[in-house]
Each structure stands twice: as C-alpha cells, then as structure tokens.
Amino acid sequence: MSEGVVTETGVRARTRRAILDAAIETLTKQPSATLADIAAAANVGRTTVHRYFAERSDLIDAISHDALDKISQSTERARLDDGPAPDALARLCQEYFEHGDVFQLLFTMPDLVTRPEWAEESDDDRRLLRLVERGHAEGSIDPAMTKEWLLQLLWSLLYTAWELVREKTPKHEALTLCLRSLEKVIAVG
Numbered sequence: 001m002s003e004g005v006v007t008e009t010g011v012r013a014r015t016r017r018a019i020l021d022a023a024i025e026t027l028t029k030q031p032s033a034t035l036a037d038i039a040a041a042a043n044v045g046r047t048t049v050h051r052y053f054a055e056r057s058d059l060i061d062a063i064s065h066d067a068l069d070k071i072s073q074s075t076e077r078a079r080l081d082d083g084p085a086p087d088a089l090a091r092l093c094q095e096y097f098e099h100g101d102v103f104q105l106l107f108t109m110p111d112l113v114t115r116p117e118w119a120e121e122s123d124d125d126r127r128l129l130r131l132v133e134r135g136h137a138e139g140s141i142d143p144a145m146t147k148e149w150l151l152q153l154l155w156s157l158l159y160t161a162w163e164l165v166r167e168k169t170p171k172h173e174a175l176t177l178c179l180r181s182l183e184k185v186i187a188v189g
Contacts, residue, residue, distance in 0.1 A: 016052050018042045035059070060115075061115070063105065071096075074092065075095075075127055085141055086186055090182065092128065094175065094179070097175050100162035128151060128154075133147060139188060160178070
C-alpha cells in the first residue's frame with residue numbers, strides 16, 4: 001500500500017513540475033497567457049492545472065519560489081568558497097545560465113520580483129557579494145568594479161546571453177561570450 005502512495009507522490013510531483021515548466025516557457029513568450037494556454041502547453045487538462053494551482057496568482061507564486069530555489073541550488077553547486085574568486089564567479093554564471101527560462105521570465109514579468117519573498121537580500125545574494133569582496137581583497141577582481149555593479153552586470157550579461165539563445169545562437173556560443181565578457185570586466189589592470 002505504501003508503494004502506491006510513493007508512486008502517486010512521484011506522479012504528482014512530475015505533473016506539478018510539467019505545469020511549472022510549461023507555465024515558465026509559455027509566460028516568457030506571452031505574459032498574458034491564460035491557465036488554459038498553460039494547460040495546453042503542459043499537455044494536461046485545465047482542471048488538472050486548477051487542481052495544482054487554483055488561481056493564476058498561485059501559479060505565479062510557485063514560479064517565484066521555483067526561481068528562488070534555482071538560485072539557491074545554483075549558488076550551492078557553484079562552490080563559491082572554492083578557488084579564486086573569478087573562477088567561482090564563472091561557475092556561478094554557468095549555473096545561472098542553465099536556468100535562463102525562469103530568469104528571463106523574471107525580466108519579462110517584473111511583478112514576480114516584487115513579491116514579498118524577493119523583498120529582502122537573500123543568503124545567496126550575500127554569498128555572491130562576499131565572493132566579490134573576496135576577489136577585491138585577493139586582488140583578482142578589479143576593485144573599481146563595486147560588488148553592486150558586478151551583481152547588476154552579471155544579470156545583464158546573462159540576460160544578453162539568453163536573448164542570443166532565443167534568437168537561435170547556439171547555447172555554448174552564447175555562454176562563451178557571456179563568460180569572456182565577465183572575465184574582461186573583472187580583470188585587474
């Protein structure tokens with residue numbers, strides 16, 4: 001009997017993930033998309049979407065939390081405390097690059113980042129800012145590039161790379177340009 005519960009939980013988790021992924025992709029292209037549009041993109045019925053997300057605002061909340069989870073997972077995988085600061089920053093950039101779909105949605109639907117969960121500086125933000133401070137202290141990141149400037153620049157470079165991919169530039173080429181630009185900007189001297 002417990003096996004059925006595990007399977008049901010796995011199926012529910014996969015269905016929820018499919019709806020979230022379809023919502024992110026659909027809303028990035030068409031911010032005014034309806035729950036019916038998202039259901040069609042997820043290959044599920046509209047009632048299934050409503051079972052998981054009763055209202056559009058519930059879905060938007062879930063997307064917002066999903067983006068924050070992806071930031072946390074990316075920050076953890078990037079191992080910001082390992083090696084020289086520029087290497088750690090490049091690893092973080094590569095990790096963030098893989099989540100371009102949800103991050104682009106944050107740029108196209110700015111009301112996502114005005115939600116309460118985005119109001120305060122997160123642990124991940126603080127870890128990134130400490131990384132830049134470490135780079136300044138070790139002399140591997142240009143001290144003229146403030147940590148706040150570099151944070152904004154990182155997101156701008158990533159956005160530009162994601163736009164290139166949307167315009168059919170191969171992912172590896174867009175990421176290479178992004179990383180090379182970042183490397184040049186933070187270089188000392």
